Amino acid sequence: MNKKLEFPNDFLWGGATAATQIEGAYNVDGKSLSVMEMIPFIELKDRKDLSQTRKLTTQDLIDSIENKKGLHYPKRYGIDFYHRYKEDIALFKEAGMKIFRMSVAWTRIFPNGDEAEPNKRGLEFYRSVFEECKKQGLEVMVTINHFDMPFSITQNYGGWKNRKVIDMYFKYAKTLIDEFHEYVKYWLPFNEINLGVLFSAMGLEGSTEDKSLAERLAGTYQDLHNQLVAQAKFIEYAKKFNNTKVGCMVADATTYALDCNPINVLENQQKEQMKKFFYYDVMTTGEYPSYSKRYFKENGISIVKENGDDEILKNNTVEFISFSYYMSSTIAKEEVELTEGNLMKMGKNPFLVATEWGWQIDPLGLRYCLNQLWDRYHLPLFISENGMGVLETLNEKNTVEDDYRIEYLGKHFEQMSEAIKDGVNLFGYTMWTPIDVVSAGSNEMSKRYGLIYVDYDDYHKGTGNRFKKKSFYWFQNFMKTKEI
Numbered sequence: 001m002n003k004k005l006e007f008p009n010d011f012l013w014g015g016a017t018a019a020t021q022i023e024g025a026y027n028v029d030g031k032s033l034s035v036m037e038m039i040p041f042i043e044l045k046d047r048k049d050l051s052q053t054r055k056l057t058t059q060d061l062i063d064s065i066e067n068k069k070g071l072h073y074p075k076r077y078g079i080d081f082y083h084r085y086k087e088d089i090a091l092f093k094e095a096g097m098k099i100f101r102m103s104v105a106w107t108r109i110f111p112n113g114d115e116a117e118p119n120k121r122g123l124e125f126y127r128s129v130f131e132e133c134k135k136q137g138l139e140v141m142v143t144i145n146h147f148d149m150p151f152s153i154t155q156n157y158g159g160w161k162n163r164k165v166i167d168m169y170f171k172y173a174k175t176l177i178d179e180f181h182e183y184v185k186y187w188l189p190f191n192e193i194n195l196g197v198l199f200s201a202m203g204l205e206g207s208t209e210d211k212s213l214a215e216r217l218a219g220t221y222q223d224l225h226n227q228l229v230a231q232a233k234f235i236e237y238a239k240k241f242n243n244t245k246v247g248c249m250v251a252d253a254t255t256y257a258l259d260c261n262p263i264n265v266l267e268n269q270q271k272e273q274m275k276k277f278f279y280y281d282v283m284t285t286g287e288y289p290s291y292s293k294r295y296f297k298e299n300g301i302s303i304v305k306e307n308g309d310d311e312i313l314k315n316n317t318v319e320f321i322s323f324s325y326y327m328s329s330t331i332a333k334e335e336v337e338l339t340e341g342n343l344m345k346m347g348k349n350p351f352l353v354a355t356e357w358g359w360q361i362d363p364l365g366l367r368y369c370l371n372q373l374w375d376r377y378h379l380p381l382f383i384s385e386n387g388m389g390v391l392e393t394l395n396e397k398n399t400v401e402d403d404y405r406i407e408y409l410g411k412h413f414e415q416m417s418e419a420i421k422d423g424v425n426l427f428g429y430t431m432w433t434p435i436d437v438v439s440a441g442s443n444e445m446s447k448r449y450g451l452i453y454v455d456y457d458d459y460h461k462g463t464g465n466r467f468k469k470k471s472f473y474w475f476q477n478f479m480k481t482k483e484i
């Protein structure tokens with residue numbers, strides 16, 4: 001194509017990862033298991049049939065501690081970043097990245113959540129990682145909790161619905177910023193805070209099979225309220241560090257009304273309100289928006305608040321907005337046809353093509369989303385995840401000719417540049433992900449996103465060696481030329 005894009009010189013280009021998808025070393029140096037590490041890999045006969053992946057019961061989770069069924073738990077092994085972080089950080093630097101988004105595993109710092117003192121060996125590990133980033137000149141963005149609550153908190157305290165967990169989280173988050181504020185400028189208290197609905201089925205509440213939808217929703221919004229209070233407490237504390245910034249992280253996905261039938265347009269507006277704007281609205285204004293009050297009333301949801309919750313939310317809003325963007329979807333009042341194999345159940349759009357996992361590729365939807373968020377909030381924006389998962393194997397030259405990924409990234413970068421020209425204050429982008437990792441949603445290695453190939457299969461068999469894909473060199477060149 002050879003088109004030169006315009007970006008500010010100080011734009012933060014980089015890559016994003018998450019502890020349980022990369023670190024491995026699940027039982028060393030005092031670490032305990034998190035909810036993410038209780039989910040086994042299930043080989044699907046048909047990749048597009050995800051029905052079997054969501055049926056975990058509380059008993060399954062308990063059995064998995066001792067692995068009674070001999071299953072494989074991929075997030076316990078990751079890509080062995082725990083031992084290879086120096087090599088990986090050097091590769092990110094070599095690709096030309098300026099920022100590395102990573103998460104800390106709560107289970108390395110307070111393994112059971114309720115210890116009096118943090119685990120020193122856990123802190124030492126992250127200090128070494130941050131030192132390495134500093135050495136390589138990489139800015140760091142830390143997600144404090146990327147889906148991986150200590151499993152024992154869910155068992156002993158019932159997860160987020162228990163107010164005691166707010167204090168446990170705060171103690172953990174405070175420990176991190178006290179220890180690492182000199183290394184870490186950007187902090188995200190929670191990853192994709194709007195996906196609680198999904199993850200309440202993955203350990204926060206144990207099994208949800210026996211609960212009605214109304215009960216599940218009520219539980220989810222109570223969990224969320226407690227998370228919002230925990231986040232606000234952290235924001236309040238972080239104010240004492242002048243050089244740090246705290247942002248939110250929402251799983252965004254542009255939605256369009258299926259057609260111009262007003263009933264579908266209104267349906268899309270209402271879905272947008274409760275599935276995305278609600279989260280940004282609370283975290284940027286510190287108040288529950290009016291439309292949510294009607295939604296709660298009509299759905300029989302009441303949130304238990306304690307004295308002081310409203311004030312702490314009001315006084316501690318985020319300084320920037322970050323979000324993940326992978327795909328877009330269609331919405332209609334009646335049921336819409338869904339893309340195949342998509343955990344998120346996205347409505348099909350006849351104008352778009354989807355990946356093998358049913359994620360519809362839509363770069364223009366990213367520009368649309370950036371403009372929506374900027375117009376509504378006027379806060380600096382950061383794309384904390386975006387990328388393309390593909391089935392890939394190394395060729396005889398020990399690389400992957402991933403032209404589709406080059407096209408995917410280039411087209412999204414182009415729309416980011418257009419949005420900046422529209423006047424949007426977008427200050428950074430971390431792709432998901434610079435290196436192949438274990439999938440969050442389907443627990444497999446086969447869904448590869450990286451510029452760097454990692455030689456592990458779905459059962460963690462392989463050398464673990466890293467190989468640069470064609471997109472690695474393309475990105476490296478893009479960083480120098482800004483040409484796509």
Ligand code: BGP
Nearest residue numbers: 018191192389438439440441442
């Ligand atoms: C986001 C998560 C990431 C990540 C990404 C891709 O929802 O924050 O952890 O993995 O999606 O999802 P998946 O790994 O399921 O393809």
